[in-house]
Amino acid sequence: MPLRTLETWPHGAIMLDAQHTRFALWAPDAFYVSVELEDGKSIPMLSQADGWFEVEIKCPAGTRYRFNIDGERDVPDPASRAQASDVHGWSLVVDPLAYHWRQSNWQGRPWHEAVIYELHVGALGGYAAVEQHLPRLAELGVTAIELMPLAQFPGERNWGYDGVLPYAPHTSYGTPEQLKHLIDSAHEHGLAVILDVVYNHFGPDGNYLGQYAASFFQEDVHTPWGAGIDFERREVRDFFLDNALMWLLEYRFDGLRLDAVHAIDNPGFLQELAQRVRQQVDSGRHVWLMLENELNQASLLKHDFDAQWNDDFHNVLHVLLTGETDAYYSDFAQDPTAKLARCLGEGFIYQGDTTRHGHTRGEPSAHLPPSAFVAFLQNHDQIGNRALGERLHQLCSPQALEAATALLLLSPMIPLMFMGDEANAPEPFLFFTDHHGELAEAVREGRRNEFADFAAFHDPERRERIPDPNALSTFEQSMPTLPDAAHLQLYRELLRLRHRHIVPHLPGSVALGASVLGDSAVSARWRLGNGSVLHIDLNLSATALPHPASPHVLFQTPANHGAQLPPYSARVTLSPAGEHP
Known part of the structure; x- marks a missing residue:
């Protein structure tokens, strides 16, 4: 297949030069399509093979346009590069070359150097406001920021997973040029930038594709969000493949995190996406591809993708730290200590095991390097x-959280933190949307009914107290402040140790196994690429355990254990190559 360029992407409005734009729409159910311009001009599009309509017209950047289907309805461009206002309104012609890059020689960072900071652009105030955090994140030891989805969604505020125009960065965060400026500035600080993309569904408001391209979807395939997307169709595949390439090539993102790929019933699409990206990106450039995948498909991590978000790691530690076993945590309630040991020694906990629903989940993962997780x-x-959006530091003891943080930041797995973790931010992070009318009511009631299985919310009256996702106050409560300098020091010290002693030797690392020391206590070892052995002992119980002292302690909390592993503690040792730990 030929390489994609700005001129050969088929979907949407592509500028050919400063004054001319090519418009293309796949509308197999339409008889007639026209481009409607805000100045009143209506230009018929030429019918092409396989349901395509196309036309080239004199049309500069900034022009407002939309498509008209069969003279009956106006719709936004599904591949709009920007919207003038909301998802229902005018699309904008965007010049992809208008931004002049300052860090034009940036080639990214190797995957093993990744320390990821996930953030919500809106909750931090938009692209320009996020830029203000870059110096402190770089100084802290973060090497990459990950932006929650940016695709244009209905309303002004949303987590981003209700996007309906995947090519258009949301207008409330800033312009496409401001997004590029943020990425450029991140590169200036040595930070890679990852984007969370949603290719498994469209949001519930503003998606018009079904009105003129019903075959974009598979009505006989059901997902939590409606009919599945038909990835067997070439036009549909290219819609998403070209979107991934746009973010990586035009915006110069350093990586993508693919949301909930277990809802994409087409592993061939995932493999093609990875292969297309590797073909298109310059060979000297580092580009990262990550998955969220409930199926724990280790096979996808062998060649095609760099890593998977390891929910198993979070889930079992959450049970051990908080004692909560409601809903999906119940899969980790039985013998959680042994499950944590398996996670540290083999990657996934569920590797073909049966879940609470009676389904098998996962594939064997012990052969994968720790950096695949x-x-x-x-x-x-x-x-x-969570119904009330509480953060972990509000749910467990500070000593236990400090020990777990040492495990997170010093294990050979790739660590990710969420905005505010480093400062024990007191604000919740709530589920927020900006829907209206019947949809708003459905989302509000659906949100509250989700928690009927949680013991604290069996009572319908208690569920009524769950914040309304559509209320502006719900969003405003989720905007974090970062006041806790003392907690920042813990992250700064752990990441300093990681970058100095662990990161340089992560390539070639292998897990040497993990064992149970006692209730809520485990010991795990890894051989790093230089032959040294990293050893982490973790005790999340209230009981001290006898444990041999070591001359090679890298970090411990609390300090000076001696021959004991105190309650709620971690000890990290790094033994030189050839010396038994």
Whole structure:
């Protein structure tokens, strides 16, 4: 297949030069399509093979346009590069070359150097406001920021997973040029930038594709969001493949995190996406591809993708730290200590095992390197999918959290933190949307009914107290402040140790196994690429355990254990190559 360029992407409005734009729309159910311009001009599009309509016209950047289907309805461009206002209004012609890059020689960072900071652009105030945080994140030891989805969604505020125009960065965060400026500035600080993309569904408001391209979807395939997307169709595949390439080539993102790929019933699409990206990106450039995948498909991590978000790591640690076993945590309630040991020694906990629903989940993963797993104590999901959005530091003892943080930041897995973790931000991160009318009511009631299985919300009256996702106050409560300098020091010290002693030797690392020391206590070892052995002992119980002292302690909390592993503690040792730990 030929390489894609700005001129050969088929979907949407592509500028050919400063004054001319090519418009293309796949509308197999339409008889007639025209481009409607805000100045009143209507230009018929030429019918092409396989349901395509296309036309080239004199049309500069900034022009407002939309498509008209069969003279009956106006719709936005599904591949709009920007919207003038909301998802229902005018699309904008965008010049992809208008921004002049300052860091034009940036080639990214190797994957093993990744320390990821996930953030929500809106909750931090937009692209320009996020830029203000870059110096402190770089100084802290973060090497990459990950932006929650940016695709244009209905309303002014949303987590981003209700996007309906995947090519258009949301207008409330800033312009496409401001997004590029943020990425450029991040590169200036040595920070890679990852984008969370949603290719498994469209949001519930503003998606018009079904009105003129019904075959974009498979009505006989059901997902939590409606009919599945038909990835067997070439036009549909290219719509998403070209979107991934746009973010990586035009915006110069350094990586993508693919949301909930277990809802994409087409592994061939995932493999093609990875292969297309590797073909298109310059060979000297580092580009990262990550998955969120409940199926724990280790096979996708062998060649095609760099890593998977390891929910198993979070889930079992959450059970051990908080004692909560409601809903999906019940899969980790039985013998959680042994499950944590398996996670540290083999990557996934569920490797073909049966879940609470009676389904098998996962594939064997012990053959994969530790860097194939992105570990986290919490992320947007695990905080925001709580009814009241509490953060982990509000749910467990500070000593236990400090020990777990040492495990997170010093294990050979790739660590991820969520905005505010580093400062024990007191604000919740709630689920927020900006829907209206019947949809707003459905989302509000649906949100509250989600928690009927949680013991604390069996009572319908208590569920009524769950914040309304559509209320502006729900969003405003989720905007974090970062006041806790003392907690920042913990992250700064752990990341200093990681970058100095662990990161340089991560390539070639292998897990040497993990064992149970006692209730809520484990010991795990890894051989790093230089032959040294990293050893982490973790005790999340209230009981001290006898444990041999070591002359090679890299970090411990609390300090000066001696021959003991105190309650709620971690000890990290690094033994030189050839010396038994």
